Amino acid sequence: MSGGVDSSVAALLLAKEDYDMSAVFMRNWDTRDESGTDKGCEWEKDWEDVQRVCRVLDVPVTMIDLSKEYWNRVFEPSLRQWEMGVTPNTDISCNREIKFGALLERLPATSGQRPWFATGHYARKAWSHGRPQLVRPADKHKDQTYYLSSISENGLRRALFPLSQLPKTEVREIARKHGFHNAERPDSVGICFVGEKGKFKNFLADYIPANFGPIVNQLTGNVIGEHTGLWNYTIGEGSRLPGMPTRMSVSRKDVLTNTVYVVPGTKHEELFTDILHVPDFTWIWRDAIPPELDSPSGFRAQMMHRYRMAASPCTVTRSPDGGFVVRSDNPQHAVAPGQIAVLYNGDWCLGCGPISSTARSSTPRMADSMIPHQLPASPHLNASS
Numbered sequence: 001m002s003g004g005v006d007s008s009v010a011a012l013l014l015a016k017e018d019y020d021m022s023a024v025f026m027r028n029w030d031t032r033d034e035s036g037t038d039k040g041c042e043w044e045k046d047w048e049d050v051q052r053v054c055r056v057l058d059v060p061v062t063m064i065d066l067s068k069e070y071w072n073r074v075f076e077p078s079l080r081q082w083e084m085g086v087t088p089n090t091d092i093s094c095n096r097e098i099k100f101g102a103l104l105e106r107l108p109a110t111s112g113q114r115p116w117f118a119t120g121h122y123a124r125k126a127w128s129h130g131r132p133q134l135v136r137p138a139d140k141h142k143d144q145t146y147y148l149s150s151i152s153e154n155g156l157r158r159a160l161f162p163l164s165q166l167p168k169t170e171v172r173e174i175a176r177k178h179g180f181h182n183a184e185r186p187d188s189v190g191i192c193f194v195g196e197k198g199k200f201k202n203f204l205a206d207y208i209p210a211n212f213g214p215i216v217n218q219l220t221g222n223v224i225g226e227h228t229g230l231w232n233y234t235i236g237e238g239s240r241l242p243g244m245p246t247r248m249s250v251s252r253k254d255v256l257t258n259t260v261y262v263v264p265g266t267k268h269e270e271l272f273t274d275i276l277h278v279p280d281f282t283w284i285w286r287d288a289i290p291p292e293l294d295s296p297s298g299f300r301a302q303m304m305h306r307y308r309m310a311a312s313p314c315t316v317t318r319s320p321d322g323g324f325v326v327r328s329d330n331p332q333h334a335v336a337p338g339q340i341a342v343l344y345n346g347d348w349c350l351g352c353g354p355i356s357s358t359a360r361s362s363t364p365r366m367a368d369s370m371i372p373h374q375l376p377a378s379p380h381l382n383a384s385s
């Protein structure tokens with residue numbers, strides 16, 4: 001449980017069933033660990049919210065401190081990626097390494113049996129030939145399978161998603177009906193310990209020293225500004241630069257020369273790509289990789305490279321290095337190395353992998369060819385390819 005309305009209603013629904021149930025709250029971060037002050041983190045309020053709901057449900061609850069595991073398995077690897085100018089997804093890493101990793105490892109077995117593990121995620125689990133499938137939920141707008149795309153088959157097998165058939169509006173109504181104090185609590189966004197999105201750059205500045213470099217107009221080759229670090233810019237991000245008559249957008253980043261390239265406007269062709277290179281793809285069913293990947297026509301699927309985007313039809317083939325090339329039927333805007341490409345077969349989520357580089361079929365130039373081929377990944381992520 002997180003303290004939010006989704007996990008609270010998930011607990012309520014399970015409490016009405018014949019389960020021997022208890023709740024767990026994860027502490028992943030505490031500002032005091034870093035600042036050395038008495039000023040805490042949001043986790044304290046979340047923990048109080050969880051306890052209030054559990055008192056109403058008469059469900060026992062414990063807190064498990066996973067801050068060390070989060071630092072070593074999620075935050076530190078992400079720092080390395082940010083410093084290199086790529087865009088990691090900490091939510092996907094957290095679900096793989098912490099919620100369906102370290103936390104599951106901590107949960108005790110009961111009568112020799114591993115417990116079921118329920119969350120408030122909007123996702124559904126189906127079964128095929130005795131194996132679990134991660135499937136989109138009824139509420140497609142709240143679909144969170146993108147964030148769950150890197151969990152293991154064993155973790156999915158133990159998972160329960162009580163909200164799989166409910167729209168968010170009904171979840172809030174259930175919370176109101178039962179008098180939950182957090183019924184109107186806003187959905188959490190961004191990294192929990194950073195808070196507002198605008199604070200993110202300031203947050204990273206505490207961990208990554210400034211590394212000044214040029215901002216270059218990609219069309220003219222002229223230096224038009226200076227940046228303080230590649231991690232402060234995301235592909236597609238727009239900004240006003242002194243002396244430029246129009247708003248410019250980041251088109252690519254060169255790690256070797258520490259250069260940020262920009263183009264005018266938000267719809268320039270340099271901001272679009274249809275070829276993604278994914279060298280390390282993790283299939284949820286690791287021993288059942290589609291055989292069409294090695295065929296001349298490739299494997300037809302649908303791809304998402306960011307949460308809540310419309311899935312794009314694509315063709316996936318194996319690359320000479322053993323990784324995969326994803327060719328989108330439609331040009332994709334502002335695809336950044338480090339983003340996670342998630343593949344679907346209809347509503348069935350097949351797995352995911354970090355994007356290392358991109359290209360346009362109309363040009364041989366790799367849009368981010370200076371990004372290292374092998375992105376730094378968590379040591380606990382072992383790809384099957």
